[in-house]
Amino acid sequence: MNDMRLTERAVTEKAKMSARGVQVHYGTNHALKDVDVDILDKTVTAFIGPSGCGKSTFLRCLNRMNDTVASARVTGKIEMDGQDIYDPRVDPVQLRAKVGMVFQKPNPFPKSIYDNVAYGPKIHGLTRSKAELDEVVESSLRKAALWNEVKDRLAAPGTGLSGGQQQRLCIARAVATSPEVLLMDEPCSALDPIATAQVEELIDELRAQFSVVIVTHSMQQAARVSQRTAFFHLGSLVEYGETGTIFTSPRDPRTESYITGRIG
Numbered sequence: 575m576n577d578m579r580l581t582e583r584a585v586t587e588k589a590k591m592s593a594r595g596v597q598v599h600y601g602t603n604h605a606l607k608d609v610d611v612d613i614l615d616k617t618v619t620a621f622i623g624p625s626g627c628g629k630s631t632f633l634r635c636l637n638r639m640n641d642t643v644a645s646a647r648v649t650g651k652i653e654m655d656g657q658d659i660y661d662p663r664v665d666p667v668q669l670r671a672k673v674g675m676v677f678q679k680p681n682p683f684p685k686s687i688y689d690n691v692a693y694g695p696k697i698h699g700l701t702r703s704k705a706e707l708d709e710v711v712e713s714s715l716r717k718a719a720l721w722n723e724v725k726d727r728l729a730a731p732g733t734g735l736s737g738g739q740q741q742r743l744c745i746a747r748a749v750a751t752s753p754e755v756l757l758m759d760e761p762c763s764a765l766d767p768i769a770t771a772q773v774e775e776l777i778d779e780l781r782a783q784f785s786v787v788i789v790t791h792s793m794q795q796a797a798r799v800s801q802r803t804a805f806f807h808l809g810s811l812v813e814y815g816e817t818g819t820i821f822t823s824p825r826d827p828r829t830e831s832y833i834t835g836r837i838g
């Protein structure tokens with residue numbers, strides 16, 4: 575056995591986040607049932623499954639966005655690098671800088687392109703000078719593959735960009751706080767095929783720096799961008815594994831029915 579390959583495997587198999595026995599209730603609606611999963615470091619993980627199966631609910635557990643939903647009750651354990659993210663000492667605002675989020679509909683702030691990206695580093699005090707902030711804005715826009723298109727109009731409103739550019743601006747905004755995990759809830763559903771392809775290419779590049787978790791209704795997209803896939807059904811995590819395996823030889827008949835289009 576080649577030692578080098580063993581080392582590489584150990585690195586890629588490292589869990590960045592781990593969930594154990596996670597349940598979510600919205601009032602009396604038991605939306606998520608006993609979910610156990612590891613989110614690997616530097617890996618794209620896709621969450622797939624029929625509408626209402628709990629994909630977004632679970633995604634929102636990973637950065638405590640459900641804290642903002644009055645009826646939501648989350649139980650179980652979620653750790654990032656071995657630290658319980660639901661520990662009362664964890665500040666959810668700080669957590670969300672480390673576990674960033676990009677939503678279905680591009681939602682830039684009604685501010686300039688520059689200020690959209692500078693906002694996070696400013697409120698978290700991540701830079702000490704205007705020059706340093708300028709650098710973070712530029713490097714974040716570069717990472718989001720948007721710099722060349724906006725570098726001459728950084729003072730223009732973010733809301734004046736095209737839909738695909740707005741979504742890349744939202745990715746730049748999330749990237750600006752140096753996240754360790756990026757959560758994306760159907761990030762391409764409001765985009766045309768060209769903008770979708772750009773965002774998918776970007777996801778692949780971002781994976782070199784951190785973990786990406788993407789909720790998608792498109793199985794083609796999950797197959798294209800992810801290395802791991804989790805299939806949810808009726809609030810349960812039915813199957814989780816290597817993306818190629820999930821799509822070619824799933825173990826559970828429910829997964830097979832979904833990927834062949836018989837349920838959903």
Ligand SMILES: Nc1ncnc2c1ncn2[C@@H]1O[C@H](COP(=O)(O)OP(=O)(O)OP(=O)(O)O)[C@@H](O)[C@H]1O
Nearest residue numbers: 600603605624625626627628629630631632643645
């Ligand atoms: N804010 C909320 N308040 C109350 N119930 C909610 C809320 N968000 C989701 N739910 C319920 O939780 C269950 C799971 O919904 P969730 O949005 O997580 O599913 P999903 O798989 O992401 O669906 P979709 O693919 O349609 O976005 C559903 O029964 C839904 O009605």
